[in-house]
Amino acid sequence: MVLSRRELIKAGILLGSTLVLGCAGKKEEWPTESVTIIVPYKPGGGFDTYARGVEPFLEKYLGVPVAIVNEPAGGGKGHLSKLYKMTPDGYTIGMLNLPGFAMYQIVEEVDFDLRKLTYIAQISSDTRLIEVSSTSTIQTWEDLVKEAGKRTLLAGGGSIGSTNHLFTIMMRETWGLNVKYIPYKGSSGARVALLRGEIDFVPDVVTSALPLIKDGKIRPLLVVTGSKKRHPDLPDTPTDQEKGLEDISAGGTLSRGFIAPPNLPDSITKKWIDAFRRSLEDPEMVEWSKTSNRPLDPLYGEEYRQRALKALDKLEPLKQVLKKALAE
Amino acid sequence: MDGILIHILADVLRPGNIALMVIGTIIGLIFGILPGFGPALAIALMIPLTFGMDPLSGLILMGSTLGGGFYGGSITSILLNIPGMAGNIATTFDGHPMARRGKAGVAIGLSVMSSFLGGVFGYMVLLLVSPLLVQVLLLFGPPEYFMLILLALTLIAGISRGSLVRGLIAMGLGLIVAMIGLSPVFGVPRFSFGSLYLEEGIPMIPVLIGLFAISEVFVLVERRHSIAEVGRITGSVLEGVRLTFKYPYTVLRSALIGTGIGILPGAGVAMANFVAYAAEHSRSKNKEKFGKGVPEGIIAPETANNAVAGGSLIPTLSLGIPGGEASAVLLGGLMILGLRPGLDLFTEQKEIFYAFTIAVILSCVAFLLITILAANYLAKITTLPYQIVGMVVVLLSFIGAFAYRNTILDVALALIFGVIGYSFRKLQLSRAAFIIALILEEQMEVSFHQTLMIGGFEWFFIRPISLGLFLLFLLILVIPYLRMKFKK
Numbered sequence: 129m130v131l132s133r134r135e136l137i138k139a140g141i142l143l144g145s146t147l148v149l150g151c152a153g154k155k156e157e158w159p160t161e162s163v164t165i166i167v168p169y170k171p172g173g174g175f176d177t178y179a180r181g182v183e184p185f186l187e188k189y190l191g192v193p194v195a196i197v198n199e200p201a202g203g204g205k206g207h208l209s210k211l212y213k214m215t216p217d218g219y220t221i222g223m224l225n226l227p228g229f230a231m232y233q234i235v236e237e238v239d240f241d242l243r244k245l246t247y248i249a250q251i252s253s254d255t256r257l258i259e260v261s262s263t264s265t266i267q268t269w270e271d272l273v274k275e276a277g278k279r280t281l282l283a284g285g286g287s288i289g290s291t292n293h294l295f296t297i298m299m300r301e302t303w304g305l306n307v308k309y310i311p312y313k314g315s316s317g318a319r320v321a322l323l324r325g326e327i328d329f330v331p332d333v334v335t336s337a338l339p340l341i342k343d344g345k346i347r348p349l350l351v352v353t354g355s356k357k358r359h360p361d362l363p364d365t366p367t368d369q370e371k372g373l374e375d376i377s378a379g380g381t382l383s384r385g386f387i388a389p390p391n392l393p394d395s396i397t398k399k400w401i402d403a404f405r406r407s408l409e410d411p412e413m414v415e416w417s418k419t420s421n422r423p424l425d426p427l428y429g430e431e432y433r434q435r436a437l438k439a440l441d442k443l444e445p446l447k448q449v450l451k452k453a454l455a456e
Numbered sequence: 457m458d459g460i461l462i463h464i465l466a467d468v469l470r471p472g473n474i475a476l477m478v479i480g481t482i483i484g485l486i487f488g489i490l491p492g493f494g495p496a497l498a499i500a501l502m503i504p505l506t507f508g509m510d511p512l513s514g515l516i517l518m519g520s521t522l523g524g525g526f527y528g529g530s531i532t533s534i535l536l537n538i539p540g541m542a543g544n545i546a547t548t549f550d551g552h553p554m555a556r557r558g559k560a561g562v563a564i565g566l567s568v569m570s571s572f573l574g575g576v577f578g579y580m581v582l583l584l585v586s587p588l589l590v591q592v593l594l595l596f597g598p599p600e601y602f603m604l605i606l607l608a609l610t611l612i613a614g615i616s617r618g619s620l621v622r623g624l625i626a627m628g629l630g631l632i633v634a635m636i637g638l639s640p641v642f643g644v645p646r647f648s649f650g651s652l653y654l655e656e657g658i659p660m661i662p663v664l665i666g667l668f669a670i671s672e673v674f675v676l677v678e679r680r681h682s683i684a685e686v687g688r689i690t691g692s693v694l695e696g697v698r699l700t701f702k703y704p705y706t707v708l709r710s711a712l713i714g715t716g717i718g719i720l721p722g723a724g725v726a727m728a729n730f731v732a733y734a735a736e737h738s739r740s741k742n743k744e745k746f747g748k749g750v751p752e753g754i755i756a757p758e759t760a761n762n763a764v765a766g767g768s769l770i771p772t773l774s775l776g777i778p779g780g781e782a783s784a785v786l787l788g789g790l791m792i793l794g795l796r797p798g799l800d801l802f803t804e805q806k807e808i809f810y811a812f813t814i815a816v817i818l819s820c821v822a823f824l825l826i827t828i829l830a831a832n833y834l835a836k837i838t839t840l841p842y843q844i845v846g847m848v849v850v851l852l853s854f855i856g857a858f859a860y861r862n863t864i865l866d867v868a869l870a871l872i873f874g875v876i877g878y879s880f881r882k883l884q885l886s887r888a889a890f891i892i893a894l895i896l897e898e899q900m901e902v903s904f905h906q907t908l909m910i911g912g913f914e915w916f917f918i919r920p921i922s923l924g925l926f927l928l929f930l931l932i933l934v935i936p937y938l939r940m941k942f943k944k
Contacts, residue, residue: 183504184504198862199863200861206652282909288638288639289638308909310909311641311902312902312906313721319775320594320775320777321597323594324594339797345775416792420791
């Protein structure tokens with residue numbers, strides 16, 4: 129039989145791929161094929177940026193290609209319900225927004241349970257910050273509380289149900305602050321409203337607010353770290369614990385991390401955690417985090433799970449209040 | 457200008473960087489041409505590629521992708537009557553009729569030259585007077601936004617072909633469809649019937665694809681003829697380029713409108729091209745010729761929608777507040793390359809800011825040259841058999857609708873709106889009025905409620921800019937009646 133050139137090439141490819149597959153088969157250890165990370169938001173946002181930032185390092189340490197898929201449907205809910213039902217084989221993982229997704233579970237009928245997910249790694253946490261415009265007459269946290277005694281303050285942030293809104297409700301219910309919430313298109317819209325002088329304060333997160341603070345356009349009043357330790361980027365701003373306020377930082381700090389379906393086998397979970405640990409400690413990754421102003425705050429496995437459970441526990445007692453506030 | 461600018465210009469013009477610029481522009485053009493893709497997606501996919509690059513090359517690649525992406529959608533608006541994104545819709549009004557007369561080359565020439573002029577104007581404003589314009593942005597609070605959108609919608613209903621009443625009907629339907637989903641103010645679901653998909657709201661991109669691309673295929677099949685009715689192309693792209701310079705005031709007015717609207721975050725891209733078109737339409741002495749392929753009808757929206765890009769970068773770069781979807785993605789990418797949004801961009805970070813702005817301006821030159829070279833070939837699409845054109849459009853439409861959020865339901869939605877779009881054409885209802893209402897409804901509703909919550913109803917009428925916009929709105933409503941009475 130004489131093979132044509134095309135058939136020869138085909139045969140070559142077949143032979144080559146058998147060899148490659150054969151080797152892979154011999155390895156027989158997870159992972160043998162590419163893995164996927166589902167990002168629950170559109171490309172370009174914070175979650176997406178972190179996922180794409182860590183992706184090349186995960187590829188390096190897992191030894192397989194890592195694909196990133198954006199599935200923004202349902203504001204993150206859709207992606208969680210889908211992930212929750214998936215086979216726990218470690219080939220697909222997702223991302224968790226705390227306290228955002230914890231709130232969904234508490235106030236809505238959902239088909240997932242955060243308590244049962246497999247926790248891999250938190251990549252970042254962004255501390256809540258109370259800020260006013262630098263042209264405002266409110267100079268300190270005490271001024272703000274005093275002003276709230278005289279009239280209803282206006283706070284601004286993203287749409288109803290956003291983490292800014294959630295935190296404003298917690299400030300009202302737990303700290304007893306007299307405040308009304310005005311929704312804007314994202315917290316960036318609220319920041320402009322602050323500069324225009326329409327609203328009194330924004331319960332922002334530190335990383336996003338820093339550029340405007342450095343420009344002297346926004347004045348930070350209070351960081352909600354949940355401890356007496358001040359935020360490294362804002363050493364002159366007092367914390368909630370210094371002011372003797374009840375600790376609601378679990379509902380304030382925005383945490384981003386990676387999660388897998390429930391009951392992921394321990395051996396695979398360990399490999400994922402290991403890959404993340406090595407990636408997040410890689411000097412190049414640390415350099416990326418610095419230049420792109422995306423600070424890292426790694427927490428792995430059990431520690432990360434505890435962080436999520438704490439957020440759920442803090443929000444649970446506020447269930448009725450949150451439900452009412454969302455239906456206002 | 458100082459020496460630093462010339463120094464950066466020399467750096468930017470190195471051969472490797474010019475190659476990147478051409479690549480970025482071509483990728484931007486392709487993403488702009490594909491229905492539903494657009495510059496935001498192109499830039500999002502570029503960001504990982506810039507990780508290994510030196511900052512200047514990364515800036516050039518992203519800047520040129522942005523420049524090309526903002527232009528690409530115009531080509532399909534003209535050739536196929538399919539706007540690549542919301543910013544190109546008004547271009548279809550006169551661009552496509554011109555192409556059907558066999559003058560696709562001329563129409564592309566007009567659009568590319570005015571896009572170039574508009575783009576360069578917008579970026580020059582960004583380069584030279586950004587810090588000043590940030591102050592203008594701060595004058596526009598919720599009441600002003602509401603009045604501005606009210607005014608824009610009224611203008612757009614007025615230019616819809618057919619009667620004003622039909623324009624208003626289409627717009628009302630658009631507003632109703634926009635209300636499906638979670639209320640942006642109260643967070644409760646509306647018209648969602650318990651479906652998570654509907655709770656998310658009706659997304660603009662699959663609707664745009666259905667209304668314009670898929671319904672166009674139905675029309676093509678019905679017509680059973682290639683797009684160009686004469687079957688051959690007359691006139692060349694250079695004729696169009698030259699023709700643009702006969703309308704210097706149209707270019708200037710539209711560039712100002714585009715940059716001005718671009719500065720206001722959220723209003724941006726979708727609105728500017730319509731407002732510029734309406735402005736030319738209302739000034740013109742031969743109104744009846746609009747919609748049949750007049751040069752001003754192409755120049756105005758094309759200048760404005762490219763000028764928007766520069767304008768929308770002003771709040772993005774100086775305050776870190778993105779003016780639109782594309783600039784939001786861009787901001788993320790630029791921050792990775794070491795750019796910090798803030799007012800010190802114009803002082804301490806001058807070098808990086810200049811390099812980026814020069815890159816986008818040069819990418820306008822790149823898309824101008826690339827399009828002029830390719831236009832006469834592209835124009836031949838209008839003489840291809842309708843079967844081929846139709847098939848390719850359907851395929852690309854489905855891909856575009858799916859790629860937006862990776863869900864097959866969006867493809868079904870695009871199909872449904874394809875049928876709706878076709879019915880709209882048969883009933884002579886304006887699809888443009890429908891979609892612009894769909895896009896602007898949320899901002900309008902939010903601004904309305906914000907005004908009531910913060911300052912009460914009187915806030916609309918005690919703020920000078922808001923009151924001024926309201927009076928302008930009344931004037932537009934009253935003028936046609938006064939004119940009629942005058943004639944009698």
